[in-house]
Amino acid sequence: MTTDAKSKALIERAAELVGLLRRNAGRTEEDRRVAEENIEALADAGLFVITVPERLGGHQASVRTLLEVAAELGRGCGSTAWTTALINVCGWMIGLYPERAQREVYGEDPGARACSVLTPGGTSRAAGAGQVITGRWPFASGCLHARWALLGTPVTGADGEQMDRGVALVPMDELTVEDTWHTAGMRGTGSHTLLAEDVFVPAHRVLSLTGALRGEYPTEFTDEALYRAAFVPLLSSVLVGPQLGLARGGLELVMASLAQGRPMSHTFYEQAREASSTQMQVAEAAQLIDTAALHLMRAADDIDGWAASGRNMPLRDRARVRMDTATVARRSREARDILLNVHGAGSFAEANPLQRVWRDQETASRHAMTNPAVASELYGRALLGIQEQISPLI
Numbered sequence: 001m002t003t004d005a006k007s008k009a010l011i012e013r014a015a016e017l018v019g020l021l022r023r024n025a026g027r028t029e030e031d032r033r034v035a036e037e038n039i040e041a042l043a044d045a046g047l048f049v050i051t052v053p054e055r056l057g058g059h060q061a062s063v064r065t066l067l068e069v070a071a072e073l074g075r076g077c078g079s080t081a082w083t084t085a086l087i088n089v090c091g092w093m094i095g096l097y098p099e100r101a102q103r104e105v106y107g108e109d110p111g112a113r114a115c116s117v118l119t120p121g122g123t124s125r126a127a128g129a130g131q132v133i134t135g136r137w138p139f140a141s142g143c144l145h146a147r148w149a150l151l152g153t154p155v156t157g158a159d160g161e162q163m164d165r166g167v168a169l170v171p172m173d174e175l176t177v178e179d180t181w182h183t184a185g186m187r188g189t190g191s192h193t194l195l196a197e198d199v200f201v202p203a204h205r206v207l208s209l210t211g212a213l214r215g216e217y218p219t220e221f222t223d224e225a226l227y228r229a230a231f232v233p234l235l236s237s238v239l240v241g242p243q244l245g246l247a248r249g250g251l252e253l254v255m256a257s258l259a260q261g262r263p264m265s266h267t268f269y270e271q272a273r274e275a276s277s278t279q280m281q282v283a284e285a286a287q288l289i290d291t292a293a294l295h296l297m298r299a300a301d302d303i304d305g306w307a308a309s310g311r312n313m314p315l316r317d318r319a320r321v322r323m324d325t326a327t328v329a330r331r332s333r334e335a336r337d338i339l340l341n342v343h344g345a346g347s348f349a350e351a352n353p354l355q356r357v358w359r360d361q362e363t364a365s366r367h368a369m370t371n372p373a374v375a376s377e378l379y380g381r382a383l384l385g386i387q388e389q390i391s392p393l394i
């Protein structure tokens with residue numbers, strides 16, 4: 001199967017699952033974990049291994065494919081789309097490790113799933129050929145469906161001095177999950193807290209975060225373009241694929257309601273769709289969603305393009321991806337607000353799926369990596385050639 005055909009097939013499989021995800025969205029939210037029926041369907045469709053190396057049984061598809069799949073799934077369920085996207089980005093990160101680590105994850109189970117919390121959440125000490133880590137890592141989306149976890153940790157030397165920042169790859173059966181995810185939105189992601197107590201991590205399963213930020217990865221398979229992709233641009237872009245999908249799903253719900261011929265309250269319009277105000281608002285919302293999609297696909301193509309070239313993505317381009325991802329989050333949210341105005345107060349009835357779209361999008365779009373003000377400052381500094389930045393995460 002050609003690359004284009006594989007990408008098209010994966011996106012089509014995601015689209016075919018939207019109905020199932022919509023039917024299970026309420027249960028996913030109530031249970032605070034993705035419905036098992038969804039997990040099984042996604043696994044059967046191969047949508048958890050989009051970024052797993054092909055030589056280990058995955059699809060090794062493009063970043064653009066990953067984001068288009070996430071957007072499709074977001075039309076059906078924000079929590080499921082978010083969990084799927086983050087599991088896939090973990091698959092990509094595992095592809096950056098040495099082959100030994102990759103085979104430990106995928107050798108016996110090509111469908112093995114991982115979750116991640118890259119913010120340093122604990123302490124470490126050198127021990128033999130590795131590190132012993134202890135700590136707490138909150139917001140581990142997808143941890144209830146994972147066999148492995150990627151955890152941000154300091155890397156220390158024999159004398160206890162911090163030598164680096166790393167990402168430790170740890171089996172989930174060596175960790176404890178603490179139930180801490182009680183939120184207004186994205187409830188089904190099960191983004192609980194992971195606990196480690198004196199867990200040994202061998203050196204080949206500790207990725208240098210400092211090196212990764214420079215585009216330096218220890219994988220021996222340097223001919224695989226996907227695993228040359230820029231670290232932060234890819235990690236940030238996956239956060240907004242589901243958000244674009246939520247906005248598209250909201251538009252579909254409102255359009256379906258208008259097609260049923262419902263009236264516009266407190267006006268002479270017997271059908272709301274006949275009102276010019278409705279037409280203009282729907283058009284504006286659709287245009288904002290299209291704008292979000294264009295920014296997301298530009299970011300994806302930039303990441304894929306630089307990875308294919310074999311060259312490091314320049315700072316200015318990386319900063320623009322941060323700006324693009326923030327724009328996707330903001331424009332998707334703005335579109336959803338307009339759609340709520342069109343649909344009215346009925347949008348917030350518990351039985352109306354729009355209220356779940358609203359809560360999920362409000363929650364997801366507040367992720368620190370998609371903060372529009374921060375992204376604007378990062379991008380503005382890069383455009384103006386100001387060397388001092390406000391974050392290493394570019």
